[in-house]
Amino acid sequence: VKIDGPLYSGKAKDVLMTDDPEIVAVRFRDDITAGDGEKKDTLEMKGYYNSVISAKIFEVLEEAGVPTQYLELPEPGCMLARKLDMIPIEVILRNIAAGSIVRRFPFTEGQEFRPPIIQMDYKSDEHGDPMLNEDIILALGIATRDEISEIRRMTFKINDVLVEFFREKGIILPDFKLEFGRDSSGRIRLGDEVSPDTCRLWDMETGKPLDKDIFRRGEEGVVSAYRRVAEMILDREDTE
Numbered sequence: 611v612k613i614d615g616p617l618y619s620g621k622a623k624d625v626l627m628t629d630d631p632e633i634v635a636v637r638f639r640d641d642i643t644a645g646d647g648e649k650k651d652t653l654e655m656k657g658y659y660n661s662v663i664s665a666k667i668f669e670v671l672e673e674a675g676v677p678t679q680y681l682e683l684p685e686p687g688c689m690l691a692r693k694l695d696m697i698p699i700e701v702i703l704r705n706i707a708a709g710s711i712v713r714r715f716p717f718t719e720g721q722e723f724r725p726p727i728i729q730m731d732y733k734s735d736e737h738g739d740p741m742l743n744e745d746i747i748l749a750l751g752i753a754t755r756d757e758i759s760e761i762r763r764m765t766f767k768i769n770d771v772l773v774e775f776f777r778e779k780g781i782i783l784p785d786f787k788l789e790f791g792r793d794s795s796g797r798i799r800l801g802d803e804v805s806p807d808t809c810r811l812w813d814m815e816t817g818k819p820l821d822k823d824i825f826r827r828g829e830e831g832v833v834s835a836y837r838r839v840a841e842m843i844l845d846r847e848d849t850e
């Protein structure tokens with residue numbers, strides 16, 4: 611396909627139109643933000659690593675029967691994807707307590723959730739991404755009851771696949787954020803990205819984070835951690 615003009619720009623990615631109305635190009639930028647965009651930086655190669663990691667995860671999920679937006683990664687940094695009608699919900703799954711849930715509720719950092727917790731936040735910078743419940747989702751008209759249960763089912767499935775995938779690579783998956791959309795036939799597919807920007811990933815040997823928490827804490831070594839994740843989960847030739 612031929613890549614045309616911009617369709618949408620987010621905090622870390624651009625979505626571009628192509629000459630095929632069903633296909634978009636997703637460009638992973640080196641921009642990184644935290645705390646609703648309060649903390650910002652540009653880290654060389656961050657987009658590169660997030661794109662190759664996301665592509666690999668989408669491939670693993672498709673192989674496990676999870677429908678995603680992913681089509682191909684013709685070059686690192688730029689992914690071809692099915693155009694989706696995105697649902698403005700940040701679907702967060704938590705296996706281990708960390709981050710905002712420990713600040714907002716009396717949970718202990720590192721405590722395991724069995725079964726895992728699914729939390730849905732309204733994706734709205736203007737409103738500060740407030741937590742949703744099913745009644746609010748229905749009242750907002752952003753998803754139907756059937757879509758909510760399909761999203762929950764898919765999220766648990768994705769968790770089963772990814773916990774096992776990362777475990778085999780020496781990585782613990784405490785939590786992650788997903789976004790879903792509808793394809794042209796109305797089917798729910800996983801969209802956006804799955805990367806160290808959107809997941810907590812802990813090195814199994816050291817217990818140290820290999821994800822955006824390094825940036826959130828203002829520490830060095832963000833890109834080298836992301837490169838490490840890429841090396842741990844990809845076959846060698848993919849990271850070069």
Ligand code: C5P
Nearest residue numbers: 708709710711785786787807808809810
């Ligand atoms: O900040 P919090 O602890 O709620 O984040 C839970 C998970 O969701 C983390 O993996 C975080 O990276 C991800 N997340 C995200 N985008 C947001 C909020 C959270 O990717 N806007």
